[in-house]
Amino acid sequence: MKLSLICTLAGLMCTSSNADQVLNAFGEPSYGVDVSFPVHYGNILAKDDPNQPLGDRQALYDDYMKGCHDFYGKRASSCDVTEEDRWDMSLRQPQSVQNYTATGFKKVRAPERVFELLSNHWTNNQDNKEKEVWPTGNTYVNYWTSPTYMVNVEDSKLRGAGYNLKGKIWEGVKPILEEWTGMELEPSSMYGVREYTRGAILAPHADRMPLISSCIINVAQDVEEDWPLEVFGRDGLAYNVTMQPGDMVLYESHSLIHGRPFPLKGNYFANIFIHFRPTGKLLRERETPVLTDAGDDEMPIWILRGSPEERKWMREHGKKVVESPAAAPLDEVPQAAQTGNMNLLSYYATSDKKHLLHKKDVNGWQPIHEASRGGHKEVVELLVQYGADINSRTGKYSDGYSPLSLVIQNHGEDHPLVEYLRSLGAQEFDEEL
Numbered sequence: 001m002k003l004s005l006i007c008t009l010a011g012l013m014c015t016s017s018n019a020d021q022v023l024n025a026f027g028e029p030s031y032g033v034d035v036s037f038p039v040h041y042g043n044i045l046a047k048d049d050p051n052q053p054l055g056d057r058q059a060l061y062d063d064y065m066k067g068c069h070d071f072y073g074k075r076a077s078s079c080d081v082t083e084e085d086r087w088d089m090s091l092r093q094p095q096s097v098q099n100y101t102a103t104g105f106k107k108v109r110a111p112e113r114v115f116e117l118l119s120n121h122w123t124n125n126q127d128n129k130e131k132e133v134w135p136t137g138n139t140y141v142n143y144w145t146s147p148t149y150m151v152n153v154e155d156s157k158l159r160g161a162g163y164n165l166k167g168k169i170w171e172g173v174k175p176i177l178e179e180w181t182g183m184e185l186e187p188s189s190m191y192g193v194r195e196y197t198r199g200a201i202l203a204p205h206a207d208r209m210p211l212i213s214s215c216i217i218n219v220a221q222d223v224e225e226d227w228p229l230e231v232f233g234r235d236g237l238a239y240n241v242t243m244q245p246g247d248m249v250l251y252e253s254h255s256l257i258h259g260r261p262f263p264l265k266g267n268y269f270a271n272i273f274i275h276f277r278p279t280g281k282l283l284r285e286r287e288t289p290v291l292t293d294a295g296d297d298e299m300p301i302w303i304l305r306g307s308p309e310e311r312k313w314m315r316e317h318g319k320k321v322v323e324s325p326a327a328a329p330l331d332e333v334p335q336a337a338q339t340g341n342m343n344l345l346s347y348y349a350t351s352d353k354k355h356l357l358h359k360k361d362v363n364g365w366q367p368i369h370e371a372s373r374g375g376h377k378e379v380v381e382l383l384v385q386y387g388a389d390i391n392s393r394t395g396k397y398s399d400g401y402s403p404l405s406l407v408i409q410n411h412g413e414d415h416p417l418v419e420y421l422r423s424l425g426a427q428e429f430d431e432e433l
């Protein structure tokens with residue numbers, strides 16, 4: 001409606017399909033996956049489909065794949081194998097992992113000191129950049145027509161580079177990502193400044209774990225047009241995030257599908273990816289571990305119990321998957337209550353999905369029970385503030401535990417939640433057997 005009115009006023013030709021165009025939270029006309037590039041199953045919305053606003057994307061994709069096939073000749077099928085793996089990951093991974101933020105991405109400015117270090121590193125060493133060699137059949141970037149280059153941050157042959165520089169970059173951005181995710185983080189990966197060249201495309205994907213809580217910094221560019229980073233938000237819609245030098249995009253790289261499907265119009269775009277993973281401690285509880293660190297033999301904390309990713313992890317680690325109804329993945333809100341994820345809960349509390357804060361699962365557990373079992377006082381306070389019943393009981397017939405009894409059982413009488421709940425008149429109820 002709104003758009004067709006604008007079209008009329010501006011005297012533009014708008015097709016009737018525009019009238020139903022969906023707007024994303026930036027207020028821009030948007031679309032879901034498989035419109036700009038294949039994300040889930042390898043198909044793209046056809047150019048004559050009224051919901052395809054981007055024209056003939058199939059032709060662009062066919063050309064992209066032909067580039068890979070021609071480049072690898074006899075080994076062309078390796079390109080198709082990578083593509084299938086990319087779609088599979090995009091489908092499986094986001095639903096299988098713990099998200100730590102409500103939106104999944106956010107643009108800020110990089111800390112000035114970090115940007116300065118990176119720009120200097122780039123200017124000093126640009127002439128010694130190395131052409132990147134990608135694994136056979138890799139389809140994430142079209143390096144066969146638009147090569148990428150790397151100016152490594154730890155290569156001590158380069159001026160000013162080395163572990164010292166790398167350490168300063170890690171430390172410079174870490175607090176920002178910790179603040180954003182609410183989790184204590186540790187480094188997982190950073191190479192250096194990657195330069196993309198004219199025509200470059202980065203296929204939309206979710207990062208391989210443990211690249212979890214990440215950021216991209218635009219270090220330098222020479223472009224005729226902004227080169228948008230396309231991400232699919234929590235609403236499933238596409239967002240173009242544009243970046244100027246010094247801009248930093250924070251993103252949950254293990255769950256947020258991100259790419260640059262529109263060919264780079266410009267000579268180069270140089271950026272760095274910096275990836276962290278959560279240690280398992282909440283930021284505000286640095287001193288008291290709330291989740292145990294996963295050893296090599298234990299599934300990492302960011303994989304959701306009962307998810308397809310769990311089954312994959314179990315298979316790969318030679319463990320038997322026990323399929324039971326109890327292994328059903330927790331919904332996001334109870335999961336957040338269980339792990340003390342205040343960011344996400346505060347988001348729900350102020351959204352039109354508030355009711356989920358009190359939703360019972362099939363066993364009669366509400367988020368307040370999860371939070372009490374987890375011993376998360378801040379979460380319980382928030383839930384109470386938004387109307388949680390402190391004496392509600394678990395169980396199909398509400399004949400199970402009350403929040404107070406869950407705290408006492410799991411954390412003892414001295415836990416601060418005990419005093420808090422008692423001050424509100426909470427009672428101890430145990431399961432009636």
Ligand SMILES: *[C@@H]1O[C@H](CO)[C@@H](O)[C@H](O)[C@H]1NC(C)=O
Pocket residue numbers: 028029030031054228238239240262
């Ligand atoms: C993103 O940018 C491309 C290229 O400029 C444009 O065609 C597309 O409509 C934009 N998408 C959104 C969601 O704004």
Ligand SMILES: *[C@@H]1O[C@H](CO)[C@@H](O)[C@H](O)[C@H]1NC(C)=O
Pocket residue numbers: 094095096097098099103104232233234255256257304332
């Ligand atoms: C995590 O976020 C991604 C996108 O941002 C979303 O697709 C996915 O469903 C979320 N995961 C869960 C378990 O809610």
